[in-house]
Amino acid sequence: MTRYFADEHPPYSRLEAKPFFESLSNREKHYAHYMSRASFEGTRVIVAQTNPNAVPIYILILEIFRDDKTGGMVNVEQLAAKSGVSKESFEQFLQYSAQFLGNLSNYKSFGDEKFIPRLPVEDLKKIVEAAGARLSLETQQEIYNVEKNTLLGFPEDGHLSGYYSSDMTKADIRLVQDFLEEHKIEPLNTRIFKTNEGYKVVTASGNVADSRKYALSNGKELEISFGDFQKEMQKVSENIRQAAAYSANEHQTDMLEAYYESFTTGSVEAHMESQRHWLKDIGPNVETNIGFIETYRDPQGVRAEWEGFVAMVNKEQTIKFGNLVDQAPTFVSRLPWPSTFERETINKPDFTSLEVLAFATGGVPAGINIPNYTNITQVLGSKNVSLGNVISAQSPDEKFPFIKQCDLDLYRKYRNPSFEVQVGTHELGHGTGKLFTEDADGKLNFDKEMVENPLTPGKTVQTWYKPGQTFNSIFKAIASSYEECRAECIALTLSHHKDILDIFGYRDQEAEDVVYVMYLNMARAGLMALEFYDPEAKKWGQAHMQGRYAIFNVMLKAGQDFVVIEKTDDGSLEINMDRSKIRSVGAPAVADFLAKLQIYKATADEKEGTQFYLDATSVPEDWKSIRDIVLRSKQPRKVFVQGNTFIENEQVVLKEYDPSALGMIQSMVERRV
Known part of the structure; x- marks a missing residue:
């Protein structure tokens, strides 16, 4: 207990x-x-x-x-x-x-x-x-x-989910999901409940429209209704309407109109339209995004959690990220897959460093790459956002187990600077990589007679995304973790290059120290990830940490004693990393792993890709003692205290808290x- x-x-x-x-x-x-x-x-x-x-x-x-x-x-x-x-x-x-x-x-x-x-x-x-x-x-x-x-997950596995009633089995969920995919009904803002007649999909919206009923293949009825979270969505919409009076340009006005439509009617298509306008609003002084965005908490990996953020631009830091984006084609060309697996035109993302004013979420991230609609990002690109005051937030009481005493001062000094570089290249990475798709007219976005699959030399690509399919709908429960892992691998693959480190102002020995601390921090994160693994359920509880464990595993298996975990005299653990082998051993091993992740993702190869990822994130039975040490050493996670704004005498004031x-x-x- x-x-x-x-x-x-x-x-x-x-x-x-x-x-x-x-x-x-x-x-x-x-x-x-x-x-x-x-x-x-x-x-x-x-x-x-x-x-x-x-x-x-x-x-x-x-x-x-x-x-x-x-x-x-x-x-x-x-x-x-x-x-x-x-x-x-x-x-x-x-x-x-x-x-x-x-x-x-x-x-x-x-x-x-x-x-x-x-x-x-x-x-x-x-x-x-x-x-x-x-x-x-x-x-x-x-x-x-x-x-x-005690864990979030599928009810059938004895876990809890806010997206499904407790009597929904995995087979029930798949049945409903298959129907929604077939009829091109987006599930992002929905929940599913079992009824006497069959199933009910409830859609978040401020208005209540007439429900629609369908017959499923098993003879049960599926009802799709609106008005879930009605009171909340009405208040969201009211504030968006008031914000529209203060928009800075037509892109923001059009974005807010689409938001209003989406949250009042429940239309995901309208939310997609809001994101198209949002992408056109380049470099605003106030950046904001809102909606049902990330699918981390849904065990099926297709329903999204509400979130919204408002932040101000840090212009000095944004210049660095702008330089990173300007040279994106050069950096992306270094990624370890053939040009046929990269987008024909690299849509340079709008990369901004922001200081968070408000972030409605259960866990504030350090960086964001959105939108998550691949049909939009493959055409229009994305926005990469680094949240500066999240990255820089520190506590004097913070401890760093598993770092060797001789590395501790260096780790403390460069942990935040290296994380800034990592976040920048990580978010850039989310916008890379082609997905092979077929549209409703049967047209492919690649030449299936010519594009070879690097994992099956001499053979062309045999699988791709069919009409209505997305990466999330195909890779389901592992999709979020898989993509976070891919982006982290891209960060480690690119960040050790001199020209990228130059952009962030790190040169010579300092640049080498930043690279070392970045790799060391990733290894430490992968080891600490064991805290989020339940050996009885054989289930990971956090998408990013599952991905970081996979990379840690790759580092351990890279050989040549690149990374070794050693037990200390006091019964703890230390990470021993040979910094001289980062470029010769560590980075190539990560790049090889990354190439496989991208190829399976690009080709919609759910069977092989899922098995590959589950193998990479499996925890050996004999690691129980290591996990026990990790649990004994775990540190409480930061709690971020955010301010509030109030209108007083027609002026907006910000109140911050202890x-x-x-x-x-x-x-x-x-x-x-």
Whole structure:
């Protein structure tokens, strides 16, 4: 049971945004304010998509800490005294509440594992009573129960999913998904529930349209309805409408119109149109994107979680990324696959360094490459975004297990700089690589008589994406992790080149140190990834970490003692990397692995590609002792405390909060979502 306890002392980091926000005009501040509100109005959608049973916990936490008279934060000291619980118990409740709000669920956004409070249930009841709130038996059980559904995943496997009712089997899910694909119905903003008649697909939208009913091949009925998360989608749409009065140009105006249509009607096609306009809006002072975007949490890999962000451009850093993009054709030509497997025209992405003002999500990333619609990115390209204040956020209490003592100072010095280079080339990597496709008219985007598959010398490409198929729909559950792994491999394959390091201002010995720390950090991340692997379920709980483990595996198997894991006298582990062999051993091994990832992806070879990836991410049975050491050494993940904007006397002001559990709670209470 103790393995599920909330972190005792997680590091809290404030996303510093004030200097960049204050540089905006009043019009831009209003635009940022309303788009921030639109993003955060989807907060309860995120909670429910992760765990519908956690929505009452979210409501309870806000009830406990919100002063009904002022709408602000209660006097926490008075609440603690009135409850009569010990100082330690009350602090544990603060920590649980802050971590719940940081993850927007009682499941970790990084790892998908349930966490519970460290205080006894009797003390929780006293705090609830002192606040004048009510704790139902069902909510109490949801908070504390770890006997079942402790991981997110397929209900059939004993896991929890917010996208499917608990009685939906994998066969049920595949049956419905096959029908949706056949009829070209996008599933991104949907959930599925079993009914007496068959199945019901509910679509997120502010309006409720007439439902549609179909007969499935098994004789059951499929109903497709609208109005899921209706209240939230209406509020999102209202704020988007208000933001439109402050748009900077016609691209933003057209984008907001498409957003409004998408969130009111549930149209994914309208959201695709918003992304086309968004891609045309190059280099705005305020950057924002919103919608059902990433499919990490859906075990089927096709339904997306709500998210929205608003950020300001860091112009100095963006110049570096602009230089990276300007030379993208040169860098992409170095990737380890034939030119026939690369896009005919490299659509140079708009690459920007941003400082986050607001990010409605359960886990703030360090970088983004969107949109995720391949039918758009293959034609129009994508935007790459590096989130500077996420990368630079540090905690003085942070520790770095598995790094040798002699490497520690160097690691601390260059961890963030090397990560900046890695994020830049990683996000650039997402926009590379051709997918072989067939359109509705039977036309192929490649010559099937001439294009040879490098994995089957002498034979041409035999498989490709048929009409309506996408990478996610073909590779399903592993798609997100597979693509993150591919992008990480691209970062390691490109970043050691001198001209790329020059762009970021690293030369000579410093450049070599940056490369070494980047590879060392990836090896450490791969080792730490074992924390997110469940050996009983044989299931990975986090897409990025599964991919990083695969790369760590490649490094270990590269040979010539390039990477060796050694046990220390105190029973811990150390990563011993021969930095002189990065370019001669490590990088070639990663590049060879990367080539296979790209070829399987390009050719829609789900069977071989899936087996290849599962083999690369399988954890040997005899690694149990290594995983036990990793678990003993695990560090709490950062909790990011974000600010809020308010309109006062027609001016938009930004309020930031203390980087602490109380600051996290106060920010959510005053956000009022």
